[in-house]
Amino acid sequence: MKKNLSKVILQIFLISFIFLALGPILxxxxxxxxxxxxxxxxxxxxxxxxxxxxxxxxxxxxxxxxLSGLINSxxxxxxxxxxxxxxxxxxxxxxxxxxxxxxxxxxxxxLATQMFPGIVIAIPLFxxxxxxxxxxTHFGLMFVYLSFVLPIVxxxxxxxxxxxxIQLEKAAAIDxxxxxxxxxxxxxxxxxxxxxxxxxxxxxxxxxxxxxAIILTRINVKTAPIAISEFAGQYRTLYxxxxxxxxxxxxxxxxxxxVFRKFILEGFVEGAVKT
Amino acid sequence: xxxxxxxxxxNEIRTAGKYQRSRLRMGILFSLPAIxxxxxxxxxxxISSFILxxxxxxxxxxxxxTEFIGLENYAKIFQDAAFRNAFNNSIYFTVxxxxxxxxxxxxxxxxxxHPLGRPAIYRVVLLIPWAxxxxxxxxxxxWIYNANYGVLNAIVVGLGLSETPIVWLxxxxxxxxxxxxxxxxxxxxxxxxxxxxxxQNIPRRLYKAALMDGATSWQQFMHVTLPGLRTTLIISIxxxxxxxxxxxxxxxxxxxxxxxxxxxxxxxLSWRVTFNYLNIGYGAAIANVLFLLxxxxxxxxxxxxxxxxxxxx
Numbered sequence: 001m002k003k004n005l006s007k008v009i010l011q012i013f014l015i016s017f018i019f020l021a022l023g024p025i026l027x028x029x030x031x032x033x034x035x036x037x038x039x040x041x042x043x044x045x046x047x048x049x050x051x052x053x054x055x056x057x058x059x060x061x062x063x064x065x066x067l068s069g070l071i072n073s074x075x076x077x078x079x080x081x082x083x084x085x086x087x088x089x090x091x092x093x094x095x096x097x098x099x100x101x102x103x104x105x106x107x108x109x110x111l112a113t114q115m116f117p118g119i120v121i122a123i124p125l126f127x128x129x130x131x132x133x134x135x136x137t138h139f140g141l142m143f144v145y146l147s148f149v150l151p152i153v154x155x156x157x158x159x160x161x162x163x164x165x166i167q168l169e170k171a172a173a174i175d176x177x178x179x180x181x182x183x184x185x186x187x188x189x190x191x192x193x194x195x196x197x198x199x200x201x202x203x204x205x206x207x208x209x210x211x212x213a214i215i216l217t218r219i220n221v222k223t224a225p226i227a228i229s230e231f232a233g234q235y236r237t238l239y240x241x242x243x244x245x246x247x248x249x250x251x252x253x254x255x256x257x258x259v260f261r262k263f264i265l266e267g268f269v270e271g272a273v274k275t
Numbered sequence: 276x277x278x279x280x281x282x283x284x285x286n287e288i289r290t291a292g293k294y295q296r297s298r299l300r301m302g303i304l305f306s307l308p309a310i311x312x313x314x315x316x317x318x319x320x321x322i323s324s325f326i327l328x329x330x331x332x333x334x335x336x337x338x339x340x341t342e343f344i345g346l347e348n349y350a351k352i353f354q355d356a357a358f359r360n361a362f363n364n365s366i367y368f369t370v371x372x373x374x375x376x377x378x379x380x381x382x383x384x385x386x387x388x389h390p391l392g393r394p395a396i397y398r399v400v401l402l403i404p405w406a407x408x409x410x411x412x413x414x415x416x417x418w419i420y421n422a423n424y425g426v427l428n429a430i431v432v433g434l435g436l437s438e439t440p441i442v443w444l445x446x447x448x449x450x451x452x453x454x455x456x457x458x459x460x461x462x463x464x465x466x467x468x469x470x471x472x473x474x475q476n477i478p479r480r481l482y483k484a485a486l487m488d489g490a491t492s493w494q495q496f497m498h499v500t501l502p503g504l505r506t507t508l509i510i511s512i513x514x515x516x517x518x519x520x521x522x523x524x525x526x527x528x529x530x531x532x533x534x535x536x537x538x539x540x541x542x543x544l545s546w547r548v549t550f551n552y553l554n555i556g557y558g559a560a561i562a563n564v565l566f567l568l569x570x571x572x573x574x575x576x577x578x579x580x581x582x583x584x585x586x587x588x
Contacts (some may be wrong), residue, residue, distance in 0.1 A: 021404055043429060094302040094305035095306065106310070117565045119565065123324055202512055239424065240280075240415075242414055253406045256406070
């Protein structure tokens with residue numbers, strides 16, 4: 001009897017958890033399909049016959065900046081994630097296996113870089129990048145994003161590489177493989193799950209980043225989050241459009257997170273606890 | 276390796292040495308690109324920002340003019356009412372955020388660790404708010420909090436909790452707390468996932484032993500679960516404090532610091548002083564104070580990690 005009661009209470013908690021976690025998101029999605037007249041009716045008019053994709057077509061109009069924001073974010077996030085994987089996996093392997101002097105210090109320093117508030121780096125970067133003409137360029141933003149995703153990529157991949165049996169590498173060396181062949185043909189192919197996990201993570205972080213984007217871009221390289229913030233400010237009362245832009249810009253990262261959930265949950269979360 | 280090769284032939288020493296050297300050379304080659312990027316984008320700006328904080332920096336005729344003024348920027352911080360206000364707001368925000376996120380995430384992690392909470396669907400539900408862009412999150416809550424058409428007022432007025440709609444972002448302290456709620460909502464999923472991973476690392480036999488000793492569920496929680504989660508809890512508390520001190524997107528989208536600077540947090544103040552008021556040196560000084568706060572937290576993080584990693588090896 002008592003056991004059943006606690007089960008019921010637990011179910012109630014689980015249901016309210018789902019409701020609280022997804023409710024705000026579902027509300028935004030539902031209302032993003034409604035015209036302004038329904039949203040500003042009292043009480044709000046949820047008549048399903050009024051649902052339409054109009055808000056979506058309007059925010060995707062090329063004059064509104066969201067479409068180019070999505071394209072810019074796609075370019076920057078894809079490039080950042082790819083470079084982070086190439087550069088980061090090489091560094092992680094060096095730190096895990098290639099008896100690099102001072103590797104413990106380097107690892108701690110890498111972890112410490114995570115703790116810096118963005119603003120400390122942003123001010124000098126802004127000054128230097130203005131001098132070099134790198135403000136408002138894809139390259140400038142990618143370079144900055146690389147510096148925050150690299151530490152995490154290195155940290156997680158290093159933990160994974162350390163757990164690969166060393167015998168595997170010794171066997172390859174006996175068969176005459178060079179170190180870099182061992183890395184490319186033995187280590188990387190068996191490390192696909194954590195490579196996916198860190199790659200997806202790097203993509204999501206770069207896609208969502210706002211603080212540096214607002215400081216280091218002007219007109220040409222506005223990213224998706226900047227475009228959303230403009231819909232939330234400039235077109236302050238066009239609620240449906242504001243929500244449609246947020247939904248559109250969130251879709252790619254939410255889909256990635258769901259598709260790669262297994263890798264993210266195993267690779268990323270446990271890596272963070274076990275380090 | 277070198278000790279055993281003492282007795283073996285010279286040839287073997289040479290090949291072993293060659294092998295070691297080639298691994299070292301490749302190690303340096305492999306880590307150089309990453310180290311270069313981190314030095315250029317992190318180390319250089321960090322040092323430069325420290326220097327800037329001792330300078331008066333002005334934009335003149337398209338260029339930047341700097342003048343060394345010693346500790347003046349830091350002296351100004353102590354007299355600046357705007358700084359004190361932002362500092363108090365940030366401390367309040369961080370403390371409440373960390374306490375709320377930790378308690379709620381721990382509760383949620385315990386529920387999800389129960390057999391009834393095991394289905395994978397609940398993990399997916401956690402990943403969705405986590406992946407959401409912080410700006411999209413801000414927009415979500417801006418719509419919910421909308422004084423005229425927001426769903427929160429519809430609920431509050433509908434339930435009779437208030438007769439008239441409440442302007443959620445209209446008064447300083449209330450607005451700060453509303454931003455806090457939006458931030459807590461976004462932060463819970465990640466910390467819950469961390470704590471869940473930590474819970475799964477607690478050996479089952481400890482619970483069995485506690486059960487055989489006749490421990491109640493409360494005693495099990497106090498004497499098995501909490502000690503087992505110690506490292507994970509410390510990591511999540513420190514990470515969460517650092518993230519709470521960095522909050523920017525929510526303030527920018529929801530209130531731009533208003534009303535009456537009630538939602539200006541340190542990170543936002545430093546941004547505003549630097550990029551709106553163009554007082555670059557002073558902005559850098561504020562940024563460095565924020566950095567100092569985070570650095571102390573980072574030290575705590577590294578210390579919390581140390582005993583665990585040494586016992587593993």
